[in-house]
Amino acid sequence: EDQLLALRQEGEAAIASADTLERLEELRINYLGKKGQLGALLRSMGQMSAEERPKIGAIANTVKEALQNSLDQQRAALESAQIQAQLEAETLDVTMPGIYRPQGRIHPLNGIIDQALDIFVGMGYTVAQGSEMETDYYNFEALNTPQDHPARDMQDTFYLPDGNLLRTHTSSVQIRYMEKEEPPFRIVAPGRVYRRDDVDATHSAVFHQIELLAVDEGLTFTDLKGTVKMFLQAMFGDLPIRFRASYFPFTEPSAEVDLQWNGRWLEVMGCGMVDPNVLKSVGYDPEIYSGFAAGFGVERFAMVLHQIDDIRRLYNSDLRFLKQF
Numbered sequence: 001e002d003q004l005l006a007l008r009q010e011g012e013a014a015i016a017s018a019d020t021l022e023r024l025e026e027l028r029i030n031y032l033g034k035k036g037q038l039g040a041l042l043r044s045m046g047q048m049s050a051e052e053r054p055k056i057g058a059i060a061n062t063v064k065e066a067l068q069n070s071l072d073q074q075r076a077a078l079e080s081a082q083i084q085a086q087l088e089a090e091t092l093d094v095t096m097p098g099i100y101r102p103q104g105r106i107h108p109l110n111g112i113i114d115q116a117l118d119i120f121v122g123m124g125y126t127v128a129q130g131s132e133m134e135t136d137y138y139n140f141e142a143l144n145t146p147q148d149h150p151a152r153d154m155q156d157t158f159y160l161p162d163g164n165l166l167r168t169h170t171s172s173v174q175i176r177y178m179e180k181e182e183p184p185f186r187i188v189a190p191g192r193v194y195r196r197d198d199v200d201a202t203h204s205a206v207f208h209q210i211e212l213l214a215v216d217e218g219l220t221f222t223d224l225k226g227t228v229k230m231f232l233q234a235m236f237g238d239l240p241i242r243f244r245a246s247y248f249p250f251t252e253p254s255a256e257v258d259l260q261w262n263g264r265w266l267e268v269m270g271c272g273m274v275d276p277n278v279l280k281s282v283g284y285d286p287e288i289y290s291g292f293a294a295g296f297g298v299e300r301f302a303m304v305l306h307q308i309d310d311i312r313r314l315y316n317s318d319l320r321f322l323k324q325f
């Protein structure tokens with residue numbers, strides 16, 4: 001009997017100090033398993049007298065239950081401690097500051113292109129795009145630009161070895177569109193263009209341009225003026241504009257458009273009625289159809305709107321500059 005009670009004491013102490021579920025399982029096997037200590041002790045008692053057997057058996061049962069209870073309690077305690085530890089570890093403090101990730105930004109040139117396209121799409125224009133490499137025909141000839149026109153010569157245009165060239169304006173996109181479509185239509189053609197200019201604070205060999213073209217029956221210069229005025233005032237605000245007579249090979253009459261900006265007249269756009277020869281080159285009858293067109297440089301708009309002094313700032317990816325937009 002004393003041995004049984006001693007085993008219970010020893011077992012309960014060992015179980016209470018078990019700090020892992022594995023250790024607890026070892027102890028269960030050690031004390032209550034088939035080859036455990038309790039079973040071994042009972043077998044070692046060998047022959048017991050008839051009146052002793054039931055007494056010892058009862059004590060052995062209480063020891064077994066006591067040990068099983070303390071195993072269950074310790075298991076419960078260890079499991080809840082495990083869950084508690086997990087909850088602690090996974091606790092998310094939502095009041096902690098977030099991980100700072102710098103926000104991206106729209107480049108000022110793209111910002112102006114997006115804004116301008118929104119205005120024209122809002123007026124019913126379709127956006128048309130095309131290749132930056134063009135043929136002489138689509139970049140010059142179809143635009144009524146004679147063979148000896150200065151715009152064609154080498155100092156202004158990048159020619160490629162195969163005789164093609166890098167487009168000097170997006171007008172070629174509009175010619176190609178007209179070859180495939182019939183009037184009436186309104187298109188706006190944004191894109192990169194190339195001029196073999198001397199590169200300086202206001203000229204870049206590569207720059208961005210947006211041209212618009214509307215062809216329908218009975219379009220007049222008044223329609224053009226209204227469209228240009230509406231666009232410029234949407235972009236720059238309700239400022240005075242003026243049209244100065246000018247000349248382009250692909251429009252007749254032509255005008256350059258000035259905007260009064262901080263008290264000074266700035267040239268911002270060119271426009272005109274599409275020359276009948278251009279309509280003829282795409283097979284439209286100038287007796288039925290008339291068109292108007294305009295074009296502007298996106299860098300120019302950006303430099304005026306954001307008071308940028310050097311065009312190269314738009315291209316050299318200086319974050320100190322770009323972070324201002």
Ligand SMILES: Cc1ccc(OCc2nc(C(=O)N[C@H]3CCS(=O)(=O)C3)cs2)cc1
Nearest residue numbers: 171174209250270271272293294295296297
């Ligand atoms: C079929 C077709 C017929 C006519 C067209 O006229 C597009 C036009 N562009 C201008 C013009 O002044 N453009 C310049 C502004 C600054 S810039 O980016 O250097 C080029 C006037 S009329 C276009 C396509």
